[in-house]
Amino acid sequence: MLHSRPTQQPNLPFRIPKPHQTRTPSQSHSQLHFDVSLPKHQIPPWLSLVSTLRSLAQDPPQVSSYAAIFQSLTGKNLLRLGRQVHSHMSLRALEPDAFLGAKMIAMYASAGDLRSAVAVFRRIKYPSALLCNSIIRAYSWHWFPKKTIGVYFRMRSLGLKADHFTYPFVLKSCADLSDVRMGRYAHGLSLRTGFEEDFYVGTSLINMYVKCGGIGDARKMFDVMTVRDISSWNALIAGYMKIGEIRLAEDLFGRMVRRNIVSWTAMISGYAQNGLAGQALVLFDKMLEDDSGIKPTWVTIMSVLPACAHSAALERGREIHKLASRIGLDSDVSVQSALIAMYARCGSLAEACQCFDRIHQHKKDLVVWNTMISAYASHGRGLESVSTFEDMIRARIQPDIISFTGLLSGCSHSGLVDLGIKYFNRMKTMYNVEPEVQHCACVVDLLGRAGRLVEAKELIDKMPMQAGASAWGALLAACRKHRNLELAEVAAKKLFVLEPYSSANYVHLSNMYAEAGMWKEVANLRDLLKYRGIRKTPGCSWIEVNGKAHMFLGGDTSHPQTREIYMFLESLPEKMKQAGYVPDTSPVLHDLSEEEKEHNLTSHSEKLAIAFGLLNTSPSTIIRVTKNLRICVDCHTATKFISKIFRREIIVRDLNRFHHFTDGSCSCGDYW
DNA sequence: CTAGGGTTAG
Secondary structure, three states, rough: OOOOOOOOOOOOOOOOOOHHHHHOOOOOOOOOOOOOOOOOOOOOHHHHHHHHHHHHHHOOOOOHHHHHHHHHHHHOHHHHHHHHHHHHHHOOOOOHHHHHHHHHHHHHHHHHOOHHHHHHHHOOOOOOOOHHHHHHHHHHHHHHHHHHHHHHHHHOOOOOOOOOOHHHHHHHHHHHOOOHHHHHHHHHHHHOOOOOHHHHHHHHHHHHHHOOHHHHHHHHHHHHHHOOOOOHHHHHHHHHOOOOOHHHHHHHHHHOOOOOOOHHHHHHHHHHHHOHHHHHHHHHHHHHHOOOOOOHHHHHHHHHHHHHHHHHOHHHHHHHHHHHHOOOOOOOHHHHHHHHHHHHHHHOOHHHHHHHHHHHHOOOHHHHHHHHHHHHHHOHHHHHHHHHHHHHHHOOOOOOHHHHHHHHHEEEEEEEOOHHHHHHHHHHHHHOOOOOOOHHHHHHHHHHOOOHHEEEEHHHHOOOOEEEEEEHHHHHHHHOOOOOHHHHHHHHHHHHHHHHHHHHHHHHHHHHHHHOHHHHHHHHHHHHHHHHEEEEEEEEEEEEEEOEEEEEEOOOOOOHHHHHHHHHHHHHHHHHHHHOOOOOOOOOOOOOOOHHHHHHHHHHHHHHHHHHHHHOOOOOOOEEEOOOOOOHHHHHHHHHHHHHHOOOOOOOEOOEEHHHHHHEEEEEOOOO
């Protein structure tokens, strides 16, 4: 796992000239030469170093001068210059002491060269606490929690005292390793340094307990602290959000005297991660209205975009995209990938592609590629998924498990059976990625959809790990599609154990029984549902019109325009029958007369939303509807006809994927 | 020095 932090480019007004351009044979190694024919205000701060450097050439080498230089090179991403100064120092036979070593380590670590930092550390004969703190910070920054803790122990064995600069990193490492034991141990030892006065240590302790202990310990820590900081509150808020204690988080947030951008972001991302997309968006707006100089950061944008994606709020997503551009955050790759995902999940594959294409080829990281592969997959564009994957390989990015879930699901959604199996077989051999349970589930899905049910079942039986609900679920869905009741019963039986409270499985099997006219079994299942206290998830669809979301439940009559909508829907069957449409009543769960079934179908939530969209948008607008369950066969067929009769592009996002309806056909090729 | 983080099938 890579530690990704936004890399800060130095953005200098002019370039450091290449050595061969600047150094004539007469010039010594120590004399760095710069073109300074620029206005004074454009001269970068480190340029004052040049005079210091020149003075160094004359006197006997001084530790303090070099220390000052390394310090001013720290955090500036000037690795080459730093190395030059280092070799200059070595040539003059100056052995760094612990103090100078610390400065060198900081310079190397901040420039991304951990190896050199470690090399410096190893050469120092008499380490100090400062030196150890520097290398601890370097390891922590480069995401090596075990090494960090290792140095901490080494430090103690050398009789050096860990201080309030040591513990934040040690505790963060404990948190990263989910090692409460170590965390408690460090907590105990930190008591001796009098950390009560230090909110950095206190906040780190809260965070450590949030990440790997319990929220109770975190809360105790918070209560015990004598000096608190905004960040202490923020850490606890994040902790409550993490375990879904929304109200406690809200309570803390409300009681804060001052809040910073992290406080707001913690709340927004907390809402989003707990499925409260609407609240996340509301709070984001409040934050923007709040006139206390709060400005979103790249993390804020990344936290709020999934909320748009979740609720398919395309208009809102576009606004946030514009906002991000205005404050210059849209050039961040992480934000870019969040934008791609948002556009894709809001049904606008075209805008997702635009974002993807705007990223420079060499800047595309693993997540960006993965996001695009999955975006194509969910829109049923399997071939594009495959070609994006191949582009990624060509760009020398090593794929991971997520790349393959995207790729395989893409093949599955598009019926690319052989291609999918080819990639599945090559995962380990060609790409060195160990197939996991979700990949097997994808292949079960792939085979199952293609009607190769026996092979799918075989794969489940011989996969190296325990088949999960996803694999059995895929098999059940395939059995439904290909009407294999016998195998469906096997899969359903497993699922009733693996996920006993998921109504979808019961509905699937029940529908199959209904199709076969086995009403007694249907009744049995209904009793089982009742007995287990499971409610069938109500179908629910929504559509965004003029930036406002309109939601419909199945059979909903609460919308102000209900009369119009139903009048429209009731006039539909006639038109459709003229065009050759026969309603498919099989997805209706209960044993009803044919007429009643037909009426039930008329009021499916997706139909209501589509009707509302047709009535309230101009003819050229694309209708985008989102549904919480899978689209049913009848609605799918009906929507195809609607797209033809009314010459509208209709995009439906169901639980699993997108359906693009145009001119009487769907992008899924009736294969979902 | 600490707190907030995107991509995943069904």
